[in-house]
Amino acid sequence: MTSAPKNQGMRQDDLTLASDAQLVVAIGRWRQEALAEAYRRHAGAVFALASRVLASRNLAEEVVQEVFLRLWDNAERFDPERGSLRSWLLAQTHGRAVDLLRSETARKGREEREHRGRAEAGYDLEHEVWDLTVADQVRDALGALPAEERKAIELAYFKGLTYREVAAALDQPEGTVKSRIRAGLKRLREGLADAGLEVGV
Amino acid sequence: MTHEEIQELLGAYALDAVDPDEASEIELHLRDCPRCRAEVAEHRETAAFLAHAGADAPADLWDRIAGTIDVPAPVIPMALRLGDRARDRRGGSWSRPVALVGVAAAMVIAVLGLQVRNQDQRIDELAAELAASDGGFAAAVSHRDAEMLELEGATAIPVVVSEGKAWLQAAALPELEEGRTYQLWGAAGDELVSIAVLGRDPGVISFDVEGYALLAITEEDAPGVVKSANPPVVAGELS
Numbered sequence: 001m002t003s004a005p006k007n008q009g010m011r012q013d014d015l016t017l018a019s020d021a022q023l024v025v026a027i028g029r030w031r032q033e034a035l036a037e038a039y040r041r042h043a044g045a046v047f048a049l050a051s052r053v054l055a056s057r058n059l060a061e062e063v064v065q066e067v068f069l070r071l072w073d074n075a076e077r078f079d080p081e082r083g084s085l086r087s088w089l090l091a092q093t094h095g096r097a098v099d100l101l102r103s104e105t106a107r108k109g110r111e112e113r114e115h116r117g118r119a120e121a122g123y124d125l126e127h128e129v130w131d132l133t134v135a136d137q138v139r140d141a142l143g144a145l146p147a148e149e150r151k152a153i154e155l156a157y158f159k160g161l162t163y164r165e166v167a168a169a170l171d172q173p174e175g176t177v178k179s180r181i182r183a184g185l186k187r188l189r190e191g192l193a194d195a196g197l198e199v200g201v
Numbered sequence: 202m203t204h205e206e207i208q209e210l211l212g213a214y215a216l217d218a219v220d221p222d223e224a225s226e227i228e229l230h231l232r233d234c235p236r237c238r239a240e241v242a243e244h245r246e247t248a249a250f251l252a253h254a255g256a257d258a259p260a261d262l263w264d265r266i267a268g269t270i271d272v273p274a275p276v277i278p279m280a281l282r283l284g285d286r287a288r289d290r291r292g293g294s295w296s297r298p299v300a301l302v303g304v305a306a307a308m309v310i311a312v313l314g315l316q317v318r319n320q321d322q323r324i325d326e327l328a329a330e331l332a333a334s335d336g337g338f339a340a341a342v343s344h345r346d347a348e349m350l351e352l353e354g355a356t357a358i359p360v361v362v363s364e365g366k367a368w369l370q371a372a373a374l375p376e377l378e379e380g381r382t383y384q385l386w387g388a389a390g391d392e393l394v395s396i397a398v399l400g401r402d403p404g405v406i407s408f409d410v411e412g413y414a415l416l417a418i419t420e421e422d423a424p425g426v427v428k429s430a431n432p433p434v435v436a437g438e439l440s
Contacts (some may be wrong), residue, residue, distance in 0.1 A: 046252075065269070087249035094252075157251060163213040178213045183212070185215070185216075189247045
């Protein structure tokens with residue numbers, strides 16, 4: 001903590017110009033308008049990801065609320081040197097959404113889970129990808145991945161499956177699937193960099 | 202798992218696509234391995250691009266969030282209550298230089314204990330922060346102007362203050378149930394400022410203490426509040 005004067009924070013209209021890291025500092029000082037600005041910048045992506053994983057608007061809204069309240073409370077846990085605020089928020093969103101999904105799945109029981117696994121295998125994933133409102137470069141980079149890598153990443157990220165479940169759904173060895181997820185993410189990162197989207201950490 | 206086996210799983214881990222026992226093992230490894238940490242961070246940045254969407258979040262959702270965090274509560278009465286209780290019970294002020302050697306020794310042991318735990322288990326950032334702050338702490342304790350005091354209440358919480366910085370050993374506070382948290386407050390004049398949310402099982406906390414006449418710790422619902430309506434668990438005046 002610094003001993004900067006407490007009443008000389010940025011004025012509200014300056015917050016739109018603040019960096020994400022500055023916003024988080026202001027949030028740490030309980031400035032609600034800083035949280036509002038972070039929400040304005042990132043809640044769209046957070047909500048889109050939660051909706052997509054959970055396929056439920058209500059649950060997605062719960063997750064958005066939880067993620068931003070957690071930021072409000074634990075702003076100090078965000079370390080700008082470890083990555084962007086957006087990826088931090090999205091990683092929390094994804095983790096929380098997947099938790100909800102899995103507890104829901106566990107509740108419904110093993111039989112249905114197996115059914116779900118089989119259903120995923122026949123799902124038209126390619127179609128889903130093109131439905132996404134993603135930036136052209138991201139779509140291109142994703143489209144440039146080998147199909148097997150792309151499918152594995154999509155099932156894991158958007159459907160919340162574990163790599164074992166992905167392996168079962170695609171009828172592939174588990175070892176192959178975990179390698180494909182990792183290799184695919186690396187390839188995707190290079191593709192994004194080639195398209196001018198630097199993945200900085 | 203070997204280092205190679207863990208590396209192979211980092212992609213799946215970054216997408217929350219590993220089993221819980223694998224996740225725990227990986228997390229343990231990540232504490233020690235900056236290279237693997239960097240790789241996970243990179244995967245997460247990459248995945249963040251996949252989530253990119255142009256649409257806005259529902260308009261009414263922000264109002265609900267803002268409504269949740271906006272917790273108006275009386276501020277000044279709490280400080281008054283503190284003062285009243287202190288005077289009733291002790292007939293004097295809160296501040297009291299405590300048995301200097303004893304507390305200093307206890308705190309040094311506590312900090313050393315944490316360092317050992319840090320080396321053993323390589324716990325986490327918090328431990329790293331403590332280890333880093335220990336230099337300041339040791340200097341603070343030995344500084345001739347260092348002041349020792351206690352926050353009193355349900356239990357006694359030692360505090361060392363030196364050159365505008367304070368170290369507080371909160372380990373004596375009982376662990377709270379899930380969903381509750383301790384919160385540290387500083388009073389400057391009539392204003393009560395939240396210094397930190399301490400979590401439900403806090404240890405050593407260091408913070409800037411300049412400008413505060415009084416410190417208090419309250420028990421709150423996680424994730425903490427902007428203004429507390431609860432009586433303090435412990436409190437004490439700074440001289």
